[in-house]
Amino acid sequence: xxxxxxxxxxxxxxxxxxxxxxxxxxxxxxxxxxxxxxxxxxxxxxxxxxxxxxxxxxxxxxxxxxxxxxxxxxxxxxxxxxxxxxxxxxxxxxxxxxxxxxxxxxxxxxxxxxxxxxxxxxxxxxxxxxxxxxxxxxxxxxxxxxxxxxxxxxxxxxxxxxxxxxxxxxxxxxxxxxxxxxxxxxxxxxxxxxxxxxxxxxxxxxxxxxxxxxxxxxxxxxxxxxxxxxxxxxxxxxxxxxxxxxxxxxxxxxxxxxxxxxxxxxxxxxxxxxxxxxx
Amino acid sequence: xxxxxxxxxxxxxxxxxxxxxxxxxxxxxxxxxxxxxxxxxxxxxxxxxxxxxxxxxxxxxxxxxxxxxxxxxxxxxxxxxxxxxxxxxxxxxxxxxxxxxxxxxxxxxxxxxxxxxxxxxxxxxxxxxxxxxxxxxxxxxxxxxxxxxxxxxxxxxxxxxxxxxxxxxxxxxxxxxxxxxxxxxxxxxxxxxxxxxxxxxxxxxxxxxxxxxxxxxxxxxxxxxxxxxxxxxxxxxxxxxxxxxxxxxxxxxxxxxxxxxxxxxxxxxxxxxxxxxxx
Numbered sequence: 018x019x020x021x022x023x024x025x026x027x028x029x030x031x032x033x034x035x036x037x038x039x040x041x042x043x044x045x046x047x048x049x050x051x052x053x054x055x056x057x058x059x060x061x062x063x064x065x066x067x068x069x070x071x072x073x074x075x076x077x078x079x080x081x082x083x084x085x086x087x088x089x090x091x092x093x094x095x096x097x098x099x100x101x102x103x104x105x106x107x108x109x110x111x112x113x114x115x116x117x118x119x120x121x122x123x124x125x126x127x128x129x130x131x132x133x134x135x136x137x138x139x140x141x142x143x144x145x146x147x148x149x150x151x152x153x154x155x156x157x158x159x160x161x162x163x164x165x166x167x168x169x170x171x172x173x174x175x176x177x178x179x180x181x182x183x184x185x186x187x188x189x190x191x192x193x194x195x196x197x198x199x200x201x202x203x204x205x206x207x208x209x210x211x212x213x214x215x216x217x218x219x220x221x222x223x224x225x226x227x228x229x230x231x232x233x234x235x236x237x238x239x240x241x242x243x244x245x246x247x248x249x250x251x252x253x254x255x256x257x258x259x260x261x262x263x264x265x266x267x268x269x270x271x272x273x274x275x276x277x278x279x280x281x282x283x284x285x286x287x288x289x290x291x292x293x294x295x296x
Numbered sequence: 297x298x299x300x301x302x303x304x305x306x307x308x309x310x311x312x313x314x315x316x317x318x319x320x321x322x323x324x325x326x327x328x329x330x331x332x333x334x335x336x337x338x339x340x341x342x343x344x345x346x347x348x349x350x351x352x353x354x355x356x357x358x359x360x361x362x363x364x365x366x367x368x369x370x371x372x373x374x375x376x377x378x379x380x381x382x383x384x385x386x387x388x389x390x391x392x393x394x395x396x397x398x399x400x401x402x403x404x405x406x407x408x409x410x411x412x413x414x415x416x417x418x419x420x421x422x423x424x425x426x427x428x429x430x431x432x433x434x435x436x437x438x439x440x441x442x443x444x445x446x447x448x449x450x451x452x453x454x455x456x457x458x459x460x461x462x463x464x465x466x467x468x469x470x471x472x473x474x475x476x477x478x479x480x481x482x483x484x485x486x487x488x489x490x491x492x493x494x495x496x497x498x499x500x501x502x503x504x505x506x507x508x509x510x511x512x513x514x515x516x517x518x519x520x521x522x523x524x525x526x527x528x529x530x531x532x533x534x535x536x537x538x539x540x541x542x543x544x545x546x547x548x549x550x551x552x553x554x555x556x557x558x559x560x561x562x563x564x565x566x567x568x569x570x571x572x573x574x575x
Contacts, residue, residue, distance in 0.1 A: 142490065165486075176477075176486075180496045181496075183473040186465070186466075186469035187465075189542050190462055190465035193538070193541075193542055196540075197529065197538045200533075200537070201536060203455060207455075211421065211459060215407040215463065216460075216500060217458070217460075217463045219466055219499065220495050220496070253476060253480065261476065263465065264472050270542075
């Protein structure tokens with residue numbers, strides 16, 4: 018994801034000075050491709066750039082890179098744009114840590130995937146200080162087909178958590194409908210066409226139904242990510258006292274995929290749990 | 297529903313000879329409007345028509361009207377077109393009873409609602425003998441914007457059960473997402489717009505989101521119907537050995553609405569269970 022965003026920024030004429038990855042060879046290759054340097058230490062990323070994009074995997078990784086020994090060393094005046102889907106409260110924590118270091122944090126939550134990063138058509142929701150957002154808006158426009166400022170830091174992560182929460186529920190729901198259709202001997206192509214013309218229609222019907230039928234679970238958005246994101250939403254719901262039985266059932270399905278060693282398959286693999294004879 | 301189908305058929309020039317309703321005054325009023333007669337006994341419906349449409353509320357009502365003392369008295373050669381959403385096995389039973397009586401049964405499952413009945417734009421799925429379907433196809437075309445033959449009697453009810461099963465799950469899922477969004481203080485109009493442009497999009501987002509937000513639960517498709525239809529799907533799943541945890545959670549939500557006396561509200565009222573401070 019980060020590599021494709023860097024390629025896109027370079028294509029648009031921006032000065033990509035430095036890249037970094039936990040796997041040093043990956044960073045070196047990308048640096049060569051882009052004519053940038055590859056940092057082995059995080060403080061040298063901060064030193065070599067005014068605006069730093071971060072894309073990490075989870076809350077722990079986000080906390081690890083934003084310490085005074087890492088990205089926040091000599092970070093005064095720098096702008097960090099944090100793109101990982103992590104908990105809203107982690108974005109809030111990092112926002113506070115950045116302010117202490119004299120730096121600025123924006124969250125840039127993405128409701129799209131790797132191909133959209135490459136061609137600059139990401140759906141981006143931005144949280145943070147509005148003034149900082151305005152400063153980097155032209156840069157973000159180059160990455161995005163749809164850019165939206167949603168409020169203070171943490172709010173974009175909330176919206177993203179809700180998007181993925183609903184998407185995951187609709188996906189797990191579709192897997193139940195198609196799995197039962199298969200068990201009843203119905204023609205799934207016919208069934209999907211009927212779904213598409215009725216109240217059963219959804220975006221995931223377009224994106225995931227054929228993959229569920231054909232067991233084509235090449236990963237765009239992994240089951241493990243789905244489990245994580247539904248978990249974030251469910252934790253927010255618990256804090257807020259909102260009952261979310263379907264989202265809990267959805268998280269349980271995705272956790273089950275992880276337990277049986279299928280966590281790295283695409284989220285469409287939830288159909289492996291509902292189609293007859295697959296497990 | 298039945299009244300609007302009769303009005304539409306009359307508009308299209310068909311000869312509507314007789315109408316019947318459990319509430320005799322309703323039948324009398326409609327009969328006057330259409331220039332038809334109002335039957336007080338079911339056998340006189342069969343006597344007065346070649347093709348008989350039935351629209352009842354549930355399995356028990358379907359079984360009650362298709363006895364030899366009712367619609368099947370002197371029914372040889374008649375064609376029954378049964379439009380209620382009932383269990384697939386009830387359609388199969390009625391199919392057998394009709395054959396014994398020398399009559400024909402078609403199931404015409406509707407994935408649309410009362411306004412579509414009036415203007416002849418129903419989404420109809422037909423199960424039954426294909427030859428009988430072809431005989432009444434022109435008549436059904438007058439009722440329908442989309443007419444589809446799906447297989448032997450019982451199959452259309454299965455497809456319909458799956459449509460409503462998925463629709464109900466997507467509805468209950470949306471109610472969780474919006475309820476949590478409200479609890480987090482997010483602008484729900486913004487949230488719905490984001491949903492509509494991402495993997496969280498669905499038909500029920502278009503039809504139900506504003507009603508959930510505004511607590512506008514005027515009934516198009518009642519919570520009680522949703523509970524019934526999800527229950528039909530869940531029973532099919534149990535018979536077939538397919539696990540459907542989200543659909544079970546959905547049925548439980550709709551049963552809860554019935555228990556608290558809200559079963560006659562629209563299915564969007566499931567949001568009453570997820571928005572903060574509503575119950």
